[in-house]
Amino acid sequence: MKPPIVNLDALNPQPLPPQCAPTGLAAERYAPRIARIGAQFGARKLGYSLIVLEPGKRAFPFHHHRVNGEMFFVIQGAGEVRIGSEQHAIRAGDIIACPPGGSATAHQIVNTGTQALRYLAISTMLSPKVVEYPDTGRQAVLVADEPDVKGGLRAVFRASDSLEYWDGE
Structure with a gap:
């Protein structure tokens, strides 16, 4: 059996598949490349992925989860995270906690830097997933x-x- 170990250098983050990829104006703002790590090891209760954003891009719309919590660990680069009504600068080494809840826990990461922003996204995988998007x-x-x-x-x-x-x- 292969050990459940992978080095970040061995991951190959990919754009979202065509059926999930943003279109129109959204394609100009959202362009995550994702390596789903948990799926490689059969993870069922905890999801973990490497996300890469180029300068000026976002991974997902501003949102919050009613059931699942998320945590992000910035590996490389700099940007901003919007949490509720506040914006916070982020950089390599930062850990961002986004517990489940209402609009005060809504979050979005944006690469405002000049190089790729790389971060680990870790989340609980409880069903049903209920997500709300306060901006829209x-x-x-x-x-x-x-x-x-x-x-x-x-x-x-x-x-x-x-x-x-x-x-x-």
């Missing part, structure tokens, strides 16, 4: 029996578009 009023729910399994239930919506409980019954 969107919500997302993902229910899957296994992490990163295709299928299950995935919905992105605005609460204002939600049906009443008894509609159509």
Whole structure:
């Protein structure tokens, strides 16, 4: 059996697959390259990935999780993290904690530096995943029996578009 050890130098972060990649104007702002480390070792309860952002790019929209917590460890580069209503400078060696919760725990990392920003993203993998995006009023729910399994239930919506409980019954 191969030991569950990998060196960061051996990882090859890749752009998001076409079905998940941002399009239109979003493609100009969001361009993460990701190496999903946990999946290589069969991790089921904890997700860990290496994320690489080029200058001026973001990995994901400003968001918060209702169920899962995240932690980021900056390996190389500099940037900013927006947490709630505040912006904070970040640099190599920083650890960023983003517990589950409401809009005060919303977060987004941006590479404001001049070189690639590399960081580890570590998160719990509890289902359902419930994510809210305060800037756009969107919500997302993902229910899957296994992490990163295709299928299950995935919905992105605005609460204002939600049906009443008894509609159509």
